[in-house]
Amino acid sequence: MKIINLAKGIDQLTVDIENILFEGLWEMPKGVTLNSYIVRGEDIAIVDGFCGWDGIPETLFKLFDQLSLDLNKVKYLVLNHLEPDHSGWITEFKKIHSNFEVICTDKGAELYKAFFGEDEVIHVVNDTSSLDLGDGKVLKFVTTPHVHWPDAMLTYEASSGILFSCDAFGMFGTFERSTFDDDYTDKEIQSFQREINRYYANIIGAFSPFVLKAIEKCKNIEINMIAPGHGLIWRRRKDWILETYQRLAHNQRGEETSGITLLWGSMYGMTEAVVVEVENKLKASGIDYHIHRVPETSWGELLTSVWTSKGVILAMPTYEYKMFPPMAAAFEEIGKKKAQGRIAFRFGSYGWSGGAQKELDEIHDKLRMGWHFVAPYEFKGRARQEDIEHVLTQVDILIRKVKESE
Numbered sequence: 001m002k003i004i005n006l007a008k009g010i011d012q013l014t015v016d017i018e019n020i021l022f023e024g025l026w027e028m029p030k031g032v033t034l035n036s037y038i039v040r041g042e043d044i045a046i047v048d049g050f051c052g053w054d055g056i057p058e059t060l061f062k063l064f065d066q067l068s069l070d071l072n073k074v075k076y077l078v079l080n081h082l083e084p085d086h087s088g089w090i091t092e093f094k095k096i097h098s099n100f101e102v103i104c105t106d107k108g109a110e111l112y113k114a115f116f117g118e119d120e121v122i123h124v125v126n127d128t129s130s131l132d133l134g135d136g137k138v139l140k141f142v143t144t145p146h147v148h149w150p151d152a153m154l155t156y157e158a159s160s161g162i163l164f165s166c167d168a169f170g171m172f173g174t175f176e177r178s179t180f181d182d183d184y185t186d187k188e189i190q191s192f193q194r195e196i197n198r199y200y201a202n203i204i205g206a207f208s209p210f211v212l213k214a215i216e217k218c219k220n221i222e223i224n225m226i227a228p229g230h231g232l233i234w235r236r237r238k239d240w241i242l243e244t245y246q247r248l249a250h251n252q253r254g255e256e257t258s259g260i261t262l263l264w265g266s267m268y269g270m271t272e273a274v275v276v277e278v279e280n281k282l283k284a285s286g287i288d289y290h291i292h293r294v295p296e297t298s299w300g301e302l303l304t305s306v307w308t309s310k311g312v313i314l315a316m317p318t319y320e321y322k323m324f325p326p327m328a329a330a331f332e333e334i335g336k337k338k339a340q341g342r343i344a345f346r347f348g349s350y351g352w353s354g355g356a357q358k359e360l361d362e363i364h365d366k367l368r369m370g371w372h373f374v375a376p377y378e379f380k381g382r383a384r385q386e387d388i389e390h391v392l393t394q395v396d397i398l399i400r401k402v403k404e405s406e
Contacts, residue, residue: 001066002015003067006227007160009135010160010162013036013037015033017031017034017174025299027301028300030174033175034085035229035230038069039157040135041132041133041134041137044070044133045074048080049087051085051088060089061092061096075100075101076103076131077101078139078155079108080152080164081108082104082115086166087115103125103139104122104124105151107145107151108153111149125141126141137159139157141154142156142214144214147211147214156221161224162226163226165228167204169242171192171195171196171228171232172195172231173231181233193244194304197307197308199231200248202303205307205338206336208249209249215245218242226242252340254342257309260288260310260311261291261311261313263294263314267317267324270382270383271316274349274379274388287403290305294326295326303334306334306342310342310402311401312342315347315348316356318351320355321354321355328359331363338367343371344371344398345394345398346376349380349383375394
């Protein structure tokens, strides 16, 4: 737990969380930070509180104590986003301080009433709204619906130029040395790129068109610092994180991507034997590639690789007339997250019947993924040399198409 001063009258409260599944779903091998902000004018506002992942907000309250925060002077809760990792503390907070007013969007107001009742005064704000806390602290608001819930907004403190961005421009990972980006070298920041990619692909990716709209709104704001709900505070690289999010948003349709992701699953080793040959081909070609076995690799990791790849190879056997079930589930999640426009190739074995390709086509078409497939190839039982050669020929075509489109 840490308290970091960002500017006169503005503090960050942050805690590191590890060994959890984010949203009960996404694996985070490097953990995640939860960030909250206190803005002190004549009145005090809490911006984006957090709760412990067990639903008990005691870590936040301990930081209030360390900050010597007089709760009686807290007049406003500014709720950029009502997802429970940012709002789950409010029920307990109401037991120790109930005389506050809520600042949120119209959709946020609906969610607040659903989660916490209708006892509080709720101020619905929009892009023209402002809140004067006194002593030079003025909050302005930027609505960013569907980044990534419909209630989302950003809060801007005018005197400091700090943009409190909640889930926008965040990342996974924890940071022992500092919460400021400029305390890290460019090489260190690049080493964090995977955690930015994972966060974006897993949490934000499906809403990429709305991310681009949010970035356009940010261009009209004089930003000195971006303070998200998760991850580093961006000072020197504030433009860089906006550009990174813009690039990741374009990745949704396969733009600004490169390389190939090979996703594979095998029951009795027959598909796996050909995967070995395919990986050798990818390695020899010099193309950048990632390889993941299903179901051993988490969905979050699979999705992150696909999100940043131009090409995808799907290798799996037929299982009872359909796709190998873990691959079907992973492919459908990729489609639901709207990773569109990839160049792809599918191969695999079958025994007494095929059918995997039929289910793959059904999922692809249902979710309107718009992938461009090299002709698929199935082989019966164990692959013979001619089967392997045919698969490798198709992989050659895929590699060429990917390189031509980069």
